[in-house]
Amino acid sequence: MILAVIAAGAVAGCLGSLLGIGGGVFLVPFLNAGLGLQFKTAAAVSLMTVIATSSAVSAHTAGRQLNLRLGMLLEIASTAGGLMAGILFWYISDSVLTVLFAIVTAGIAVLMLTRLEKRNVLEANADIGRLGGRFFEEESGREVAYRVRRLPVGMLASLLAGAISGTLGLGGGILKVPILNAWCGVPLRAAAATSALMIGVTAVSSVPIQYAHGYIDPPLAAAAVLGVLAGSRAGFWFGGRARAKWLKLLMAVILAAVSVFYFRRSL
Amino acid sequence: MSESSIANLEIHLGRLLNAGVFASATLLAAGLFLWEATPWHRSGGALLTTGLVILMATPILRVLVSVVEYWRMRDWFFVATTLVVLAVLFTTVATALAVRAAA
Numbered sequence: 001m002i003l004a005v006i007a008a009g010a011v012a013g014c015l016g017s018l019l020g021i022g023g024g025v026f027l028v029p030f031l032n033a034g035l036g037l038q039f040k041t042a043a044a045v046s047l048m049t050v051i052a053t054s055s056a057v058s059a060h061t062a063g064r065q066l067n068l069r070l071g072m073l074l075e076i077a078s079t080a081g082g083l084m085a086g087i088l089f090w091y092i093s094d095s096v097l098t099v100l101f102a103i104v105t106a107g108i109a110v111l112m113l114t115r116l117e118k119r120n121v122l123e124a125n126a127d128i129g130r131l132g133g134r135f136f137e138e139e140s141g142r143e144v145a146y147r148v149r150r151l152p153v154g155m156l157a158s159l160l161a162g163a164i165s166g167t168l169g170l171g172g173g174i175l176k177v178p179i180l181n182a183w184c185g186v187p188l189r190a191a192a193a194t195s196a197l198m199i200g201v202t203a204v205s206s207v208p209i210q211y212a213h214g215y216i217d218p219p220l221a222a223a224a225v226l227g228v229l230a231g232s233r234a235g236f237w238f239g240g241r242a243r244a245k246w247l248k249l250l251m252a253v254i255l256a257a258v259s260v261f262y263f264r265r266s267l
Numbered sequence: 268m269s270e271s272s273i274a275n276l277e278i279h280l281g282r283l284l285n286a287g288v289f290a291s292a293t294l295l296a297a298g299l300f301l302w303e304a305t306p307w308h309r310s311g312g313a314l315l316t317t318g319l320v321i322l323m324a325t326p327i328l329r330v331l332v333s334v335v336e337y338w339r340m341r342d343w344f345f346v347a348t349t350l351v352v353l354a355v356l357f358t359t360v361a362t363a364l365a366v367r368a369a370a
Contacts, residue, residue: 002303051322052291055284062281072333072348079355086359130344200284200326205355208323208363212370218315219302222295225322229292 002223004035009049009227010234017057017235019251022050022171022199023228025108028101029258031224033265039094039101043169044215047203049228050171054200056229058193065193067133070148070186074158075198078172079205081162086206089167090213095266101168102262108174109255112248120146120187133190149185158198166206171199276336280329287325294318327356 008030009023016023024046031042058066121144124134131148148154157179161172173195180191210216298314305311330353337345 002299048319048322051326052288055288055322055325059281059285059288062277062284066277068277068280068333069345072330072345072352075330075352076348076355079352079359083355083359083362087362201330201352201356204323204326205359208359209366211319211323212363212366214370216319218312218319219299221319222299222315226292226295226299229288 001035002219005031005220005223006227006230008034009224010231011227013049013053013228013231013233014235014238015231015251016053016228017232018238018247019112021174021177022053023231024050024168024170025105025174025255025258027224027228028169029261033261037220039097040089040210040215041217041220043097043167044207044210045217045221045224046169047165047207047210048216048221049224050165050169050203051200051207052225052229053232054171054196054198054203056232058197058200061193061196065135065187065189066197067131067186067190067194068197070131070133070154071194071197073131073151074154074176074194075201077155077158078162078165078176078198078202081159081164082166082202082205083162085163085166086209089206089210089215092167097167098262099266102259102266104164104168104170105255105262106259109252109259111174111178112252112255120181120185122146135187135190137187137189144187146187146190147185150183154180154184162202162205165199165202171195172202173199272340276333276340279336280332283329283332284325287321287328291318291322291325294321327353327360330356 008027012023012027012030015026027046027049028042031037031045032039121137124143124145126145128134128145129147132146134143134145137144157176161175164170164175165172176195177191180186181188294314295318298311298318301308301311301314330349334346334349334353337349
């Protein structure tokens with residue numbers, strides 16, 4: 001069992017970092033449908049791994065694409081959503097969570113296929129306002145700047161992402177990143193790095209409550225965390241080599257299948 | 268507040284996160300090994316719990332350090348922002364402790 005959880009974590013972490021999302025969306029069905037853990041146990045264990053990936057990734061992007069000020073501001077909304085989810089978690093039935101998970105995975109599959117990238121960059125000497133940022137863009141080989149627009153949209157997305165994160169055991173980045181990129185003027189890399197930082201604090205706003213309720217089995221959580229940490233390292237290593245396009249398509253198909261599975265199970 | 272001091276803060280926080288993950292992963296690995304190798308012994312469980320608590324404490328510590336750093340930069344808007352985040356996290360921890368005490 002422990003070895004299976006480590007392996008599941010490693011695969012989820014690897015896929016997650018290849019696609020630039022947390023591995024939760026793969027880990028939860030692995031643990032729940034694959035290994036037969038209760039849905040809430042799977043979600044809570046997955047949230048533990050979200051904290052680990054968040055800290056590991058952010059240590060790497062700090063001082064570069066990461067926008068700490070924007071992240072801190074959005075964290076107000078995402079932790080509020082997480083806290084609500086943490087409190088409600090105990091009262092929501094497994095079957096409601098299952099339906100919710102089916103809906104969210106279907107949404108992610110669609111997002112993955114339709115995700116358009118907006119560049120959103122200004123000249124390096126442009127006025128970036130209080131929340132904007134500058135970073136070195138590897139593709140163009142120069143420093144770029146951006147301004148943050150429509151902050152309330154970003155706050156709302158973060159609140160929703162926090163609530164989803166705390167109830168389903170996902171990081172929630174898959175929701176925030178496209179919105180920050182499409183509507184709030186943030187370049188994709190900066191949005192992804194900032195979201196990666198936020199998901200750790202967001203998970204911490206609900207995980208201690210789930211831990212106190214006994215949803216987290218320490219050896220299983222440890223196995224999942226170690227697996228995900230190893231897997232996401234491997235993902236970074238592959239990331240430079242593999243072309244992401246076909247991978248995204250494959251993952252969208254898998255997610256659609258997961259979604260159908262959960263829909264049918266909830267009927 | 269200059270941009271270089273913000274970048275410095277981020278790098279400090281990055282190191283803190285790295286250290287937290289490293290410490291917790293080490294404890295979890297050791298704990299898991301003991302748990303499997305010597306199931307009758309309690310030290311494995313204690314290591315696992317400590318590792319998980321450190322993992323959860325790391326992001327909270329990151330927010331705490333940011334409050335102090337923004338205070339030193341006299342950036343009151345972000346002192347307020349980080350304090351609100353910290354308040355939410357303390358509510359979480361307080362709720363968790365209350366749940367535990369009731370159980």
